[in-house]
Amino acid sequence: MASTNNEIEYEFLPFIRAYKNGHIERLMGTDSIPAGIDPQTGVSSKDVTNIVPETEVYVRIFLPNLSNKSKKIPLLFYIHGGGFILSTPAFPNYHNYLNALVSESQVIAVSVHYRRAPEHPLPIAYEDSWAALQWVISHSKGDGPEEWLNNYADFGRIFLSGESAGANIVHNLAIAIGNSELDLGLNMNILGVALVHPYFWGSDPIGSEAVDLDRKALVDRLWPLVCPSNPDNDDPRVNPLAEGGPGLTGLGCRRVLVCVAEKDIMKDRGWFYFQALGRSGWMGVVEIHETDGEDHAFHLHDLQCAKAKELISRIAAFFNRDMPPMFR
Template sequence: MAASNDEIEYEYPSVIRIYKNGHVERLRDTDFVPAGTDPQTGVSSKDVTNIVPGTEVYVRIYLPNLTNKYKKIPLVVYFHGGGFVVSTPASATYHNYLNLLAAETQVIAVSVHYRLAPENSIPIAYDDSWAALQWVISHSNGNGPDDWLNNYADFGRLFLSGDSAGANIAHNLAMRIGNSELGQNVNISGIALVHPYFWGSNIIGLEAVDPNTKLLQDRLWPTICPSNPDNDDPRNNPIAEGGPGLTGLGCKRVLVCVAEKDFLKHVGLVYFEALGRSGWKGAVELVETEGKGHAFHLYDLQCDKAKELMTRVAAFFNN
């Protein structure tokens, strides 16, 4: 007998519900906010489609209101969070945040929509994001298909950033860039990882995580990556024994941001410490926000702690 819609295979509360018959129910960030000019920040945005032909992969580009139209500004390629299973650049959560990010840090931002799991399992999110990055890089000589990137982006100050799963993507693309074959034409100044989603089977500190939360996280990677369901897959656990390590990270600077009450705080700290002692030749910084939880800044953009975090991110991009 075929499974009915009522039989649940996996549920992450308030995020996603996956049924045994393949039906997927997303529980947040399913809204769509059109691109345009934001009245609060003055930031202009537009969507560019057909990044990966035949798919729904697109980018939303954000251009701040510039006083000097002839000065090029840092370029940030941003990957949204959502556990690889929810959200898009057009959801209000990310559209509002990217408007503010572009305005406050004075960068041109490219927010990437990659295909979501479980319908599109790992490594599709990484491959889509890599293709979007390659599309962005195609503008580095000033002759790409998009005028905003040609005219305003300083490719000498190119950064990758993201929160949660998006930070995981930014890290993994930087590792891919560090591969001499794959990254030979890509030069990244730095990556800003905000509350990064990493996991693993035996990371010191995870024993403090609530057992139910840990169980949900233990099941997430096998759900989105059935081809390699091991939680110590190096894409999920960058410091896994036997993995490639961190010395090949293909950028000069890294900013790691964690939050005191985030269940992912410990893996973020372990990543920061491991990178610092790995032999990687770059500089790594740590920012910890007291009293806040995972991705708090996305949902309360104007709170003091969110403003402090934005200030640190702005300094990283503009240093």
């Protein structure tokens, strides 16, 4: 008998339900907001498709309301979270966050939608994000297909940022940039990376991870679900400090900001990453920002709260700060 949508193969609650016929039901993160002009911030946005031909990969570009339209502004390459399985750049939480961040920091942002697991298991999200980044950088000479990037982006001030799984992707892109032996023919000069509540994990618990066993068990299940080809939670892509990985010395940027939240079960991994990067021999500047009393991705749910505004201001300052002379 043929499988139907009513036959459940497995559930990963509260996120997805998978059926035996291959259909994936996403239980959250499916709402969307169209691109356009945000009335609160004046930020304009538009979608660009066909970034990776014959796929669903697209980008949403955010442009602040500029008083001087001839001035080039920093370029932010942003990757949304959602455990590799949920959300898009059009999801209200991410769309509204980018409006606020772009307005505050006066950067032009490119928010990437990659193909998601479990239909498209890792490393597809990494590959799609890498391809989208190359598409963005192809505008560095001012003759790319997207006029906003040609006209407004300062390719000498490129930043990568992401939240949760998006931060994981950003870290792995920076590793690929720093360790790449490929002649891409592109200017991959990344000034800084901002990792917001990054999804890093490992087989052996550290810090407070073992306190909430139910939540730990949920996180333990995520990597094997999204990366069935290598389900080990010590895969260096999810545990950057695992033995046998590329390490952190070759991270392909000059500045890193790690943002963590006090009640986030992944907080200690963020601190561990910050400390390890600082002593790794990597020739850059790393800093950390912890939000007291808040949990994972808290800012996406209430952008008007004082701590969300503080976090956005902190990230915006990171984008706009000059480098010390020794690192220029």
